[in-house]
Amino acid sequence: MTSNYAARIEALRDDALGIRRNVWRALHGAGSGHMGGSCSAADLLAALYFNHLRLRPDEPDWPERDRFVLSKGHANAALGAALARAGFIEDGVLDQFYAYQSSFGMHPDIKMPGVEMSTGGLGHGLSVAIGMALGARMQTKDFRTVVMLGDGELQEGSNWEGAMAAAQFKLANLTAILDYNKIQQSGAVAEMQDLEPLADKWRAFGWAVREIDGHDMEAIVEALDALPFATDKPSLLIAHTIKGKGVSFAEGSFLWHNNLVTDDVYEKAMSELGDGA
Amino acid sequence: MNDAMNKDVARPEWEVKAEDQSRLAFGLAVGELAGRDPKVVAISADTIDLFGLRGFLERSPERLIEAGIAEQSAMGMAAGLATTGMRPILCGYAPFITTRSLEQLRNDVAYANQRVVIGAACGGIVLAMAGGTHHAVEDLAIMRNMPNMTVIAPADARQTWHAALATEQLDGPCYIRLGGKFAEPPVTAMDADFQIGKAEQLRPGDDITVIACGALVAPALAAAEALAASGINVRVLNMHTIKPLDTHAILAAAAETGAIVTAEEHRTTGGLGGAVAELLALEQPTPMRMVGMPDEFAIVGPTARVREHYGLSEAAIAAACRDLLK
Numbered sequence: 005m006t007s008n009y010a011a012r013i014e015a016l017r018d019d020a021l022g023i024r025r026n027v028w029r030a031l032h033g034a035g036s037g038h039m040g041g042s043c044s045a046a047d048l049l050a051a052l053y054f055n056h057l058r059l060r061p062d063e064p065d066w067p068e069r070d071r072f073v074l075s076k077g078h079a080n081a082a083l084g085a086a087l088a089r090a091g092f093i094e095d096g097v098l099d100q101f102y103a104y105q106s107s108f109g110m111h112p113d114i115k116m117p118g119v120e121m122s123t124g125g126l127g128h129g130l131s132v133a134i135g136m137a138l139g140a141r142m143q144t145k146d147f148r149t150v151v152m153l154g155d156g157e158l159q160e161g162s163n164w165e166g167a168m169a170a171a172q173f174k175l176a177n178l179t180a181i182l183d184y185n186k187i188q189q190s191g192a193v194a195e196m197q198d199l200e201p202l203a204d205k206w207r208a209f210g211w212a213v214r215e216i217d218g219h220d221m222e223a224i225v226e227a228l229d230a231l232p233f234a235t236d237k238p239s240l241l242i243a244h245t246i247k248g249k250g251v252s253f254a255e256g257s258f259l260w261h262n263n264l265v266t267d268d269v270y271e272k273a274m275s276e277l278g279d280g281a
Numbered sequence: 282m283n284d285a286m287n288k289d290v291a292r293p294e295w296e297v298k299a300e301d302q303s304r305l306a307f308g309l310a311v312g313e314l315a316g317r318d319p320k321v322v323a324i325s326a327d328t329i330d331l332f333g334l335r336g337f338l339e340r341s342p343e344r345l346i347e348a349g350i351a352e353q354s355a356m357g358m359a360a361g362l363a364t365t366g367m368r369p370i371l372c373g374y375a376p377f378i379t380t381r382s383l384e385q386l387r388n389d390v391a392y393a394n395q396r397v398v399i400g401a402a403c404g405g406i407v408l409a410m411a412g413g414t415h416h417a418v419e420d421l422a423i424m425r426n427m428p429n430m431t432v433i434a435p436a437d438a439r440q441t442w443h444a445a446l447a448t449e450q451l452d453g454p455c456y457i458r459l460g461g462k463f464a465e466p467p468v469t470a471m472d473a474d475f476q477i478g479k480a481e482q483l484r485p486g487d488d489i490t491v492i493a494c495g496a497l498v499a500p501a502l503a504a505a506e507a508l509a510a511s512g513i514n515v516r517v518l519n520m521h522t523i524k525p526l527d528t529h530a531i532l533a534a535a536a537e538t539g540a541i542v543t544a545e546e547h548r549t550t551g552g553l554g555g556a557v558a559e560l561l562a563l564e565q566p567t568p569m570r571m572v573g574m575p576d577e578f579a580i581v582g583p584t585a586r587v588r589e590h591y592g593l594s595e596a597a598i599a600a601a602c603r604d605l606l607k
């Protein structure tokens with residue numbers, strides 16, 4: 005392990021912390037928001053935006069850019085934080101979450117620089133990403149497409165239509181990342197509509213699957229570096245995560261799927277997260 | 282003070298628990314209906330807390346089917362349950378339970394004419410801060426175009442309770458549009474008579490009529506109040522049922538007041554305004570104005586601010602009345 009590598013991992017951990025702090029900042033400004041699913045995805049987003057995706061923040065429409073679709077659009081606070089950190093949007097936009105006439109609402113809007121698709125209705129992103137991956141192949145472009153899915157979101161049947169199609173088309177240029185935080189809006193995924201045995205299902209659908217701890221930055225980087233997991237199949241990265249990761253009183257609870265963020269709660273969260281970044 | 286306290290004592294439990302929120306009143310009515318009829322079953326699409334159904338789930342877990350975040354499946358299951366004689370009540374988000382599961386709704390529920398009641402929370406631009414994916418400002422137009430469907434947009438939590446209970450008598454499907462997670466001003470009486478398809482006159486008047494539904498009934502009443510100060514007598518009709526439309530009340534208002542303003546938290550195409558305009562164009566052409574949303578995807582922002590932005594307000598209704606009477 006070179007010190008270069010160690011420094012890279014350390015920098016990405018800082019990026020993730022920066023995203024989490026800005027999620028809380030945006031939600032505090034708005035008064036409420038989807039904290040749980042934004043913070044469970046922070047490490048994955050940091051690795052994507054600051055290590056994996058080939059992007060040009062000063063040329064957001066660069067045709068050769070990799071595509072990222074946040075299918076679980078309610079984690080937009082985290083996406084906005086990543087886009088600001090990467091330089092797609094001004095930092096001040098993060099204070100406009102939910103604001104009058106803002107481009108930074110609860111869900112991603114394709115009109116914002118760096119956002120590839122308007123999402124928010126769950127279960128759309130995978131098929132949209134398949135379209136992007138097909139578009140790359142049909143135009144012999146080598147950009148890659150990554151889509152992030154929620155576990156509750158996988159209950160939408162459209163995901164399974166997409167799972168079939170991506171394998172049928174052997175889309176090795178497509179990666180789905182599952183933010184598997186085990187909790188949806190009203191409770192535990194396993195108690196509402198269980199997804200297990202999840203990896204086996206996707207393998208049976210024709211995908212190459214890997215599972216990691218979605219908060220272990222080394223594991224995330226290693227997995228993304230290893231893409232595609234097979235030369236003739238789409239890849240699924242199942243990232244086991246903790247909803248609300250980073251703040252003890254919010255971790256692992258459906259109550260923090262979408263909650264009020266008072267001054268008091270905000271102060272506590274920020275002091276737990278700590279400085280840096 | 283004593284007066285207010287006495288009023289509190291007189292309030293039925295459902296009225297207190299609903300906290301002036303129609304989505305909670307609907308959830309409470311689900312419990313009431315389930316108590317009356319063992320065939321009633323609730324279906325959730327990860328919407329338990331949205332409808333305040335946590336207590337119901339704990340008391341009667343066998344009477345709540347959790348479909349997960351899968352509106353199409355939820356809608357199909359509701360239709361299937363209904364064919365066996367069960368009385369499903371589907372509790373969804375207005376933007377998703379309409380367009381996401383639209384084909385199941387059209388084919389399995391409306392076409393097959395099944396007794397499915399659909400409660401649709403967060404109708405209109407209640408979720409204004411969430412963006413276009415979460416605004417439901419075409420739902421009434423879509424539902425109106427479903428043969429067999431009854432379409433109701435209650436004016437407040439109280440009316441929601443009565444409307445939900447009234448669905449017991451229906452033989453076909455019904456869509457009830459509800460509000461979000463904030464209080465709606467009460468505009469109807471606690472024990473007001475509610476009949477599906479019969480408009481409620483909230484204020485007499487013979488200069489002009491405002492026909493409103495849902496969240497726009499309160500501003501319509503306020504506008505009528507304000508106009509009364511300038512000597513304009515506004516009749517206010519709470520058109521809680523969009524379908525079947527109370528054509529009698531509308532034609533009478535057209536004949537007696539000669540001018541009609543419609544007001545709804547919906548695009549002006551195809552909803553309440555559309556329904557009234559279609560009727561009047563054919564039966565009794567009458568000068569009209571429509572207060573509602575334009576043909577565009579709405580901006581993001583706080584609900585109250587976005588309502589104001591699109592003129593879903595007392596001021597805009599009053600201005601439309603004045604304009605029409607010029």
Ligand SMILES: Cc1ncc(C[n+]2csc(CCOP(=O)(O)OP(=O)(O)O)c2C)c(N)n1
Binds near residue numbers: 126
């Ligand atoms: C089609 C659709 N149905 C319902 C919703 C409302 N909703 C928003 S987030 C959410 C729960 C999502 O759970 P999950 O995918 O597990 O997200 P995460 O835990 O990662 O935040 C629900 C039901 C929606 N946005 N879209």
